[in-house]
Amino acid sequence: MSKDYYKDLGVDKNANADEIKTAFRKKAHEHHPDKGGDEAKFKEINEAYQVLGNAEKRKQYDQFGSSFQNGQAGGGSYGQGFGGFNGGMNINMDDLGDIFGGFGDIFGFGGSSSSQRGPEKGRDLEMSLAIDFLDAVHGTETEITFPHLKKCSVCQGSGHAPDAKITSCSTCKGSGRVTRMQRTILGAVQTQATCPDCQGEGKKASADCKHCHGQGRIRETESIKVKIPAGINQGESIRLAGYGDAGEKGAASGDLFLRIRINAHANFKREGDDIHTQTEISMVQAALGDTINVDTISGNFKLKIPEGTQGQTIFRLKSKGVPHLHGRGQGDHFVRVKVLIPKVLNKKQKDLLSQLNL
Numbered sequence: 001m002s003k004d005y006y007k008d009l010g011v012d013k014n015a016n017a018d019e020i021k022t023a024f025r026k027k028a029h030e031h032h033p034d035k036g037g038d039e040a041k042f043k044e045i046n047e048a049y050q051v052l053g054n055a056e057k058r059k060q061y062d063q064f065g066s067s068f069q070n071g072q073a074g075g076g077s078y079g080q081g082f083g084g085f086n087g088g089m090n091i092n093m094d095d096l097g098d099i100f101g102g103f104g105d106i107f108g109f110g111g112s113s114s115s116q117r118g119p120e121k122g123r124d125l126e127m128s129l130a131i132d133f134l135d136a137v138h139g140t141e142t143e144i145t146f147p148h149l150k151k152c153s154v155c156q157g158s159g160h161a162p163d164a165k166i167t168s169c170s171t172c173k174g175s176g177r178v179t180r181m182q183r184t185i186l187g188a189v190q191t192q193a194t195c196p197d198c199q200g201e202g203k204k205a206s207a208d209c210k211h212c213h214g215q216g217r218i219r220e221t222e223s224i225k226v227k228i229p230a231g232i233n234q235g236e237s238i239r240l241a242g243y244g245d246a247g248e249k250g251a252a253s254g255d256l257f258l259r260i261r262i263n264a265h266a267n268f269k270r271e272g273d274d275i276h277t278q279t280e281i282s283m284v285q286a287a288l289g290d291t292i293n294v295d296t297i298s299g300n301f302k303l304k305i306p307e308g309t310q311g312q313t314i315f316r317l318k319s320k321g322v323p324h325l326h327g328r329g330q331g332d333h334f335v336r337v338k339v340l341i342p343k344v345l346n347k348k349q350k351d352l353l354s355q356l357n358l
Ligand SMILES: [Zn+2]
Pocket: 152, 153, 154, 155, 156, 157, 158, 159, 160, 209, 210, 211, 212, 213, 214, 215, 216, 217
């Protein structure tokens, strides 16, 4: 028989994952059997959330309705959790954990069940690095110093004393996880949890590493050399894989992201990979033409000013800009010329100018 899970949770068919979660929490509170709620209703809500709270199951449900749960149990992607509904129920403790703190006893969970997932990967870290304009343009190598949790060098992150005897955990038989089946007012509840004896490692050591007190990692300030690639721009990040926090008990380390800030330059302005500058020429240079020296990021450039150059003309120096960070080539350099009109002229200069009679 088909059920309307959306109606059970009181959400719209187009509700997003957050809305579904919020609705579930609200309803679950409302019908909490411990607080005198209706047990059957509570079960219904849980069932609805098992499906709608899971993107894949929700898609299937939208397509086929709930009737598939009996017929196709055990097959396809719903797996065991879905088929098990007739007798028991699988509870996603991530979603229930914090609101059902008081419920813990029934489920056989103590407190923060959601974090019981075995050794966690280390956190990613971010720091900003200010570099000079021309270093960003040409690339450079610099040393950075940063604090992070580093893998313990004595135990290589395991947290075990080097001479400790390692044995397979008898509680979980080395799997790191334990399954519990309990009869509750909601029926049989099967829960999976990280093994409390070995914290998910599957093995136990006779002694902890003294250096890191069994944590496998230690807070340290580290200095490393970093290559800054030519062409990097404001706000871009360099990822230093593995230089974030070390993971718990030898789990993978996070990454360190270096966010680049570029100091302004007195002369050069950068837009993307193009450079913009201004230069001044005299009225005579503009009228008669000349060759002038222009500073570019790669040194001096002789720029030919053709005769009759107007004020605010922009000259493009092709490929004299910043090297592209991704791919070959460089941006351009644009020079805007300002034509200076003399403010003070002597009598002779004035006479000469008026003779031009332009
Ligand atoms: Zn250690």
